[in-house]
Amino acid sequence: MVQIQSSWFPMIDRNPQTFVDIYHAKESDFQKATQRVYHSPQWSTHLVLPIHEVIRANLSGFKEISPRNLTGCLDSISVETLSFFPTLHRQTRTRRYPLTRSPNDIHGQRKHNLCNWFNRIYRHEAGQRIGERGNTVHALTRGTSNKDGLSHGQIRLVTGDIQDRNSLQKGMEGCTQVYHLAAYAKNWSNDPSVFYKQNVEGMRNVFAAAKAVGVKRVVFTSTIVAFGPTPRVSSATKTCRD
Amino acid sequence: MPGPAEYSCDKSLRARKWQAFLLGTETDPQTGEFDEYISDPAKPVPYTAEIRHWYNAAFPVEDQRFAWTRPDVMVYESDVLQDDMTVAGPITASLFVSTSGTDADWVVKLIDVLPETATLTGGGGRRFDANAAKLRGYQMMVRGDVIRGKFRNSMSNPEPFAPNQSQRWNTHSMIFSTPSKRDTGSWCKSRAPGSR
Numbered sequence: 441m442v443q444i445q446s447s448w449f450p451m452i453d454r455n456p457q458t459f460v461d462i463y464h465a466k467e468s469d470f471q472k473a474t475q476r477v478y479h480s481p482q483w484s485t486h487l488v489l490p491i492h493e494v495i496r497a498n499l500s501g502f503k504e505i506s507p508r509n510l511t512g513c514l515d516s517i518s519v520e521t522l523s524f525f526p527t528l529h530r531q532t533r534t535r536r537y538p539l540t541r542s543p544n545d546i547h548g549q550r551k552h553n554l555c556n557w558f559n560r561i562y563r564h565e566a567g568q569r570i571g572e573r574g575n576t577v578h579a580l581t582r583g584t585s586n587k588d589g590l591s592h593g594q595i596r597l598v599t600g601d602i603q604d605r606n607s608l609q610k611g612m613e614g615c616t617q618v619y620h621l622a623a624y625a626k627n628w629s630n631d632p633s634v635f636y637k638q639n640v641e642g643m644r645n646v647f648a649a650a651k652a653v654g655v656k657r658v659v660f661t662s663t664i665v666a667f668g669p670t671p672r673v674s675s676a677t678k679t680c681r682d
Numbered sequence: 683m684p685g686p687a688e689y690s691c692d693k694s695l696r697a698r699k700w701q702a703f704l705l706g707t708e709t710d711p712q713t714g715e716f717d718e719y720i721s722d723p724a725k726p727v728p729y730t731a732e733i734r735h736w737y738n739a740a741f742p743v744e745d746q747r748f749a750w751t752r753p754d755v756m757v758y759e760s761d762v763l764q765d766d767m768t769v770a771g772p773i774t775a776s777l778f779v780s781t782s783g784t785d786a787d788w789v790v791k792l793i794d795v796l797p798e799t800a801t802l803t804g805g806g807g808r809r810f811d812a813n814a815a816k817l818r819g820y821q822m823m824v825r826g827d828v829i830r831g832k833f834r835n836s837m838s839n840p841e842p843f844a845p846n847q848s849q850r851w852n853t854h855s856m857i858f859s860t861p862s863k864r865d866t867g868s869w870c871k872s873r874a875p876g877s878r
Contacts, residue, residue, distance in 0.1 A: 441757065441758065441759045441760070441792075441793040441794075441795050441821060442757075442758045442759075442790065442791065442792055442793065443746060443749055443750065443755050443756065443757055443758075443789075443790075443791040443793060444755070444756040444758075444777075444788065444789065444790055444791075445721075445727045445749065445752075445754060445755040445756070445789045445791075446719075446721035446727075446754070446786055446787050446788060446789065447721060447723070447726035447727045447754075447787060447789070448726075448727060448728075448729045448787070448789045448826075448828055449726035449727065449728055449729065450726075450728075450729070451729040451737075451741070452729070452787060452789070452828050454723045454726050455723065455785055455786060455787040455830065455831070456723060456785070457721065457723060457781070457783035457784070457785055457786055458783055458784050458785060459784035459785045459832060459840075459842035459843070460785075470723040470724065471723070471783055472720055472721065472722045472723070472724075473720070473721050473781050473782045473783035473786060474718055474719070474720055474721075474781070474782040475718070475719055475720075475721050475779065475780070475781050475782075475786060476716040476717065476718050476779060476780045476781075477716060477717045477756050477777070477778070477779055478715055478716040478778035478779065478780070479715065479716065479717070479758075479778075480715035480716070483715065483716075483778035484778065485775075485776060485777050485778045485779070486775075486776050487773060487774070487775050487776075487790070487792060488773065488774040488775075488776070489769050489773055489792075490769060490772065490773070
């Protein structure tokens, strides 16, 4: 079904339907108008849809991770790493791990971690231990990134960009698992190609780099919106607590 | 453990075909070559049917039947889809329109009408489920976008319409993505009846 209309109020401000600077329109400028939509053989209004015959990208060899089977994947992840998952953040412990902010600061954490590209976590078994768990996290940051909350003995900051495959490979050296959470997660951009570059090509670069380095597992969660808000008690958070 | 297998997004992206959906191909003697409606700025079409104190962020998944019943909303329906259809990428609307005024907004909404057999998954087996009943014929927006007519040729040089003269232009790509619940990102599906 297609619906065509001439107002979408108040998301879109009203058009007075006379040619004026709308911001300065007077009350008398607002006029009824008769609109016509033509659908004759010569003038055929139409929509062109890009229809895909293959629904999903062919990522054969990679297991698709839904929130349900994410639990299984998280079994072996340390709490330090979990604190980077904003939706799982609430239940992680705060005192022991300086990475984690207070639970009241979830929004701040989300902002710093998600939007400022702190979400590519490269972790490898380095033999060093902090408490019972000894995982080293390679956190990929851009040179300009805000590095708040990332000063920690077990975190190695790696400078790079998901658009630069070589920097990813360098950062993944020695890693066994890769968590790819970086995304351009905004609703709009002046330049729509940014979405493709960051979210599609960036993802490809991560997978390609992981393959080249021989990483054993890649966890890819596209954006927080793909999973939606996590309920207060989810199976995944239980896993990280228990 | 074997390394990651070869992956490719290109393959599926190249399988994209562009298909045009006409709003009408033959002149209907009843309505002529065009449909006409009166747009009154004093009674605009709302973006949501809900009464709220703040923006309704869930408006893209709202049932569009509230707009469907308005005389100033033109409604066009395609044949019922026989198979599932996946749409990804920019959608272009080619509009042949005219207005009696000198400026006009044009809003185009592509809507997936759920079949009469639509049900909730895991409904719990109640004899009558009001929420499930609501889904029958639910008009789920796939994408919608607006073009302010004066900017149809240039975003920096607005131009008035010549009253009552037909105009044609291609709108921007419609940039609303589909609700993520249906699938992730900007993928969207139209489901054939009985498939859900």
